[in-house]
Amino acid sequence: MTSDRSALSRDRRRVELREFLRSRRARVSPADVGMPDGGRRRTPGLRREEVAVLAGVGVSWYTWLEQGRDIKVSEEVLDAIARVLLLDPTEHVHLYLLAGLNPPQFASAPSVPAPPQVRRLLDAWSPRPGYIRDRHWNFTDINEAARIVFGYGDSDHNCLVSFFTNVRYRVLQRHWADTAPDVVAGFRADAARYPEDPEFDRIAEELARSSPEFAELWDCHDVAEHTSAVKAVDHPEAGTLVFDATLLPLPELPGHHLILHNPRPGTDTQERLEELMGTHSLVVPHPG
Template sequence: MASAHSPLSRDDRRTELREFLRSRRARVSPADVGMPDGGRRRTPGLRREEVAVLAGVGVSWYTWLEQGRDIKVSEQVLDAIARVLLLDSAERAHLYRLAGLNPPQAPSAPSVAASPEVRRLLDAWSPRPGYIRDRHWNFTAVNDAARVVFGYRESDHNCLVAFFTNVRYRVLHRHWAETAPDVAAAFRADAARYPDDPEFGRIASDLAAVSPEFAELWVLHDVAEHTSAVKAVDHPEAGMMIFDATLLPLPEHPGHHLILHNPRPGTETQQRLETLMRQHSLVVPHPG
């Protein structure tokens, strides 16, 4: 039996697919999908034949699918079955995986304000820096520690633009020149996820007009993806601080990410950070 953290074998996946489809079919009544009841049924829910007809596939083919046989499936057919079985987005993605396909990427949400729950998490992360950005890298929330440590201003509305145009951030960042190519490459990779979104091009064009460094990097067409990074800040009040940054997607808002910075052990960053926060009259929580 596969563990919770190991991938399912092909046989296990077929077994899981069979049981999943049967359980989803059993919970949908004919009335739920606009069909007459048809009298007493031996088992609850829709019959295989009814699912097949409503999804526009052959009865034998659907039976083989539910039996876990080795047959080819398409995204269109799985979507049709998902609609008939009234699957939500998580169940639809699960069906794709069990059928051996990658789930379609969730459509990116427009920029939305951080929820109260995420804001509380961001505030609780202090005195460690943290912020939230949308798919265009616009800030939707920045905690006080991030403003003090990285020099973000109230006028900084976009993470990419701030990196290349905020002079204070640039001076504080110990390895700015080495990091800049990766930052531009990561933004291009994100832009490629949404080829029909003109906002990425507008941001890049406007930034290239005011930042020669970004303009030179952008025309290289390099791409990179990162879920973590190391940030070294040479702060005039606190000295050298080194952070491990982790980028966490927010599933309820596709395209949005929570970026949290944790002091690197053995660098005295935690102590320097706490002292800096006290100097700026920001509360530093104590354990216990």
């Protein structure tokens, strides 16, 4: 069973590596790397042989790498390829993970409710919105304020799935379309940390069947890391609410994160939230 899982892990990484390299190569033009345009091209981006020359590797070797063949790679070569393909730091790490070179191994915890002390923290944060998600982005704990402000219901079990399929959530989010690519890129980056875990593929495949928007973004193979964000909500009762969202890892539950939302300074969100929560019998503590 272990050997089967290892083989599945290698095969999955090779497929991901192939598609990732192709997608990154397609977005880099010759001009981006100081090369003459060379006229009209049938496909966008650099050719394989151009990447190989610029990275200082053989054309056949780079072709084999992009085809996902079982070949040996070095850190130096991956660094050169990352430089040619103009990868940002998160994409650079992603390339290492897919190539199987010194990938950070994150021990994971099963999806379980938060321990009492974390639950108390989440309760104390209420009525400001907050929730906890596991490594698959399943909700494990969510406070009532998050349900009221963001429109989560009893059927919402996974943060990613709700983002694309919860109609009420989508309507409330002022910048949904602009945020969607970063959300998908964050999920793909998390999936790369656990190459032996098929649950990420299952979630993505099922969601792609029900959401063409997700399917299109998933095929882009973008990756991103986010520890903070600004979330704007057009709430039917409270009007515009703007929050600073902070993602905090839970060391006692590897793979789990606590996501807390705080009214953004310089807006009237605090006052609007205070009024909204008052109508739902929740009292908002004033800062300080």
